[in-house]
Amino acid sequence: MKIIYFDCFAGISGDMILGALLDSGLDQASWKKELAKLPLVGYEIEVRQTEKQHISATKVSINVKESQSQRRLADIFSLIESSPLDPDVKQDSLRIFTRLALAEAKVHGTTKEKVHFHEVGAVDALVDVVGSVLGLKLLGVEEIYASPLPLSRGMVETSHGNFPIPAPATLELLFGWPCKTVEIEGELVTPTGAAILTTLAKYQEKLEFAPQKVGYGAGDSDFKEFPNILRVIIGEKIPRYEQDEIVVLETNLDNTEPQVLGYLMEKLLNSGAKDVFFTPVTMKKNRPGILLTVLADTAQVSKLSEIIFQETYTSGIRMRKESRVKLPRQIIEIQTGYGKARVKLIGQDSNLEVLPEFEDCKMIAQKNNLPFRLVYEQIRQAYLSQKEKK
Secondary structure, eight states: OOOEEETTOOBBOOOHHHHHHHTTTTOHHHHHHHTTOOOOOOOEEEEEEEEEETEEEEEEEEOOOOOOOOOOHHHHHHHHHTTTOOOOHHHHHEEEEHHHHHHHHHTSSSSSOOOOOOOTHHHHHHHHHHHHHHHHHTTOOOEEEOOOEEEEESEEEEEEEESSSSHHHHHHHHHTSEEEEEESSSSOOOOOHHHHHHHHHHHOSSEEEEEEEEEEOOOOOOOOSSEEEEEEEEEEEEEOEEEEEEEEEEEEESSSOOOHHHHHHHHHTTOOOSSSOOOOEEGGGGGEEEEEEEEEEEEGGGHHHHHHHSSSSOOEEEEEEEEEEEEOOEEEEEEEEEEEEEEEEOGGGGOOOEEOOOHHHHHHHHHHHHOOHHHHHHHHHHHHHHHHOO
């Protein structure tokens, strides 16, 4: 899986993101050609090589040649939605601007619809946001990760006056993201940079990947403490097993009717058990019996134990905690020729296993009077076809 890691030791801004992506191998001609689909005029993009404390980096400048009117969120939406840009690029760009509007609205005590975009709604921010999303798309990045962000100090001049650093809107956007304070005078994280990063990226403390390319994007300012650059690293994510802890509940049953066992299994599963199974055993006095085993999260132990006591004649339940490793898994809903259906994805990349959900396949097969195996395979192929188009 191709990933990108934003190493934000000197902060982040929209132009630094663009510079880092171009420096890491993004084809400038293809990027500009796609960006030209955005119906925006009156600006020019300058891309040049520079140096920050002896590190070569790419600097991107958006030079606005014509005066621009203020824009509201509806204007931004109209501009992006009316363009022939890729639908995924449109969607992510609109998500970023929506979060920007919500942050500005909260700071100024208004609604996102009434926010007038000044700095963040200018031409350079539109190019920063759409250009960043487009660059990641053209690079074929599948997952985005980033480091903690530095919180510097000082004052920043805005159209509303002088604000403390981090700017109030920036701080709103950083809620929930790992940050660290640094004794630096000057703005290290801009609202646009914060919005792009916290909307698209994830933070993972122990990220394992094999680096393949690196890029450096230069900022405007210079600091004696470190080079003012954003570093991005592109590589392949190393498949990793997930680990968790479960509780195993067990009890021996020698006087419970088979019909009750079937009912018990269904009730336990519907009540949150991860798995339920029966094992034939020989109990004391050579009596044939059943070993009931239930796998569960810790939070479900009380509820599931109560069900076992209610539905069987057992007088005790053994309980132990066990650690396990497991492949990453998720359930998604896809569109098929029969309508929507759920698919379970286990593992990742070349080891990905695609398993259509049994209940959905059963319902579709019964509704359309089709063989179950046919429905199962068609849903599986529908997912694989949609994945190839992305």
